[in-house]
Amino acid sequence: MTIDFQTYFELLNLYSDYAMAVDSADWEKWPDFFVEDGTYRLQPRENFEQGLPLCLLALESRAMIKDRVYGVKETMYHDPYYQRHIVGTPRVISVEGGRDADTIHSEANYVVVRTKYDGESTVFNSGYYRDVIVRTPEGLKLQSRLCIYDTEMIPNSIIYPI
Incomplete structure (x- = not known):
């Protein structure tokens, strides 16, 4: 169960490039991180650990991810903010x-910090990716990509990708 350095370096780049794309609000790049039938889900940790299927968001293909991008850019009204993934x-x-x-099965912890244009930076979401x-x-x-977030308490709503 080992991978060579080159493959691990590619894996590191995938994680960092993903975070940079969604943090820079370059939404059109987000779907390109997925294969055509790729899935993206946000699920509370409690549901995941109990084997319950309910997710906050479940996108079942790159086409659905592209539709979410359209929604973020064109149809959703929200108080804009910056986000930063760690x-x-x-x-x-x-x-x-x-x-x-x-095929690589991997996990990584994440924290998303949200900064409103006229406000402080606060921890918005934390958890781990299961990819x-x-x-x-x-x-x-x-x-x-399954984003398993630690708390069921989400401030307001999740607009941008985690």
Whole structure:
């Protein structure tokens, strides 16, 4: 269950590039981190640990992720804010496909800090990612990203990607 340095470096870049894209509000880049049938879900830790399927948000394809981008940019009215992801070093849980690491199962802790334009920075959300990452001709992509957040208490609502 080991991967070579090059593959791990690609994994680190995937995590950091993802955080930078969503923190810079470059929403059009967000779907590109996923394969066509990739999934993105936000689930409270309590539901995850009890095996309950209920999620706050469940996007079942890159097309649905693109639709969410449209919603964030064009249809949702909200008090705008900046966000900053602090993502821990990913931990490789398992690898399929030998040295080429065709599929990587990994986890990483995250904290999202939210700053309103006229306010303080506060911790908005914390938890961990549970990811399935696949190798594609374009590099590593997310097959699934499950954001397991620590508390069921969400201030206001989650507009931007975690």
